[in-house]
Amino acid sequence: MSTATLEAPAQSAARQAAQAQPIPTTRLVSVELQKMFDTRSGFWLMMSIAIAAVLATTATILFAPDDELTQEAFAAAIGFPMAVILPMVAILSVTSEWTQRSGLTTFTLVPNRARVIGSKVLATLTVAVGSMVLALVVGALGNVLGSAIAGVDTTWDVSLQEFLLIILANVLGMLIGFMLGLVIRNSPGAIVGYFVISFVLPGLFMALANFQDWFEDVWPWIDFNYAQGALFNGHLTGEEWANLGVTGIIWLVIPTAIGLRMVMRSEVK
């Protein structure tokens, strides 16, 4: 009897302490990471990154001329499919909350939407860096194997700086996907938007530059894809960094700010 009366308040004190404890950000990020993997679409997107890396490596071994079996060749072969798939992962991590309506639960368990979106960004960056390291490992294995099969010397020609720039390029690509997710908040719409921005728009800019002389000069200051291309060359001039900064503000920072504002105020139904 006396134990029972003693226990009850103690329990409720423990409960009150638990209730007053804010949810740590690390926990939110790990939950968001889990959400990226635990759906069927999420799982196969992640798997397709690994599969694409292996396929691209195999293709390079089989088809590249012996004297071009360098680490750079492998990096380029793996990098392209990843550059396409990773932004999809970023898009779905945002849009599925609306398209699948799971946001109703997510934003009830964590009412601070800025924290949820922030955790999603951190989870996205984790995936970006993680998959680049995976690509590096697969590419390195392919390079060793490929040069052994071809009987040529193994060439290590990707420097740390080059690798970091490639990571940056992919991070920017994922953030573009993330931005589209925030602004459009619909999975098919955001994916179409991504293909327009990264494949249709560059073509239009190029055509415009060909026909209009005045545009050729401002092109690098407007086309984000063009500015990003420099990241794959291994080094950037000061002007190229400036191009990247300016186009990044136009295509990434401003739309992300608008998208965030919309997410903060929108009604979750």
Place this chain on the structure above:
Amino acid sequence: MITVDSLTKKYAGFTAVDDVSFTARSGRVTGFLGPNGAGKSTTMRVMVGLTVPTSGHALIDGQPFAELPNPGLKVGVLLDASAQHAGRTGREILTLAQRTMGLPKLSVEHMLHTVSLTDTEADRRVRNYSLGMRQRLGIATALIGDPEVLILDEPANGLDPAGIRWMRDLLRDYANKGGTVLLSSHLLHEIEVIADDIVVIGNGKIVAQGTKAELLNAAGTVARADSASELARALLAEGIVSTPTSDGAIRTDAEPAQVGKVALAAGVALTELKSADNAGLEEMFLELTAETQREGAAA
């Protein structure tokens, strides 16, 4: 305890929730009753911070929901059982809630057992769930943090009769242990069997609220005569105001004995005389549903 104070939510062109105030007390089940589209879900979404109100506010134990550090441990919410990622299994969805709230892993198994979802069902993707199974999963998500307040929007939808019975017992138990339960329904009967307090909403406005006893057994009489208007005149002559009902009877707040005496003195032959019981609430509710012309008239 949930306090809703002068809550208004306007959309372009119409007012979904219009100056709604009520309190859901702890230790009691509060039924939120109204036809489809009356503003129940909007009010509930405002309570949990998913919708920003135009004016007014809703507080959970004196605090806005959005300011709760770990809301899942304090308030269990089920707004729409179908609002889940179709590509996740039931167990994964529950695990996400468990991890977000920082609960022990074991609570997932425990909760699945509580809502009677078998292991095979829990490992199936929600895409393949029946509405009843989604409802059970939703209730599990709401309960897993062992909260003191429950906010459930139409939780009985899609449950079979045994499931409805189970949920009723579960919510009753929750309230008896001191919890606050607010559940909405568009079915009068459903609210009648479980709620202690009832809040009736129609076209965004509160039209009645009080304890079940007050609302269902409100003093009053339903009487019928060959000529309803003659009876109404006779009553008015004695200072008793009455209103005609839609089916030709009249309703008044006076006691049946008094109405009988007036009718006898006036020489009006009564064909029916009974205390109103819940007829008043049902009448009002039917009127509300008739206005919005939805299938809720089955209530």
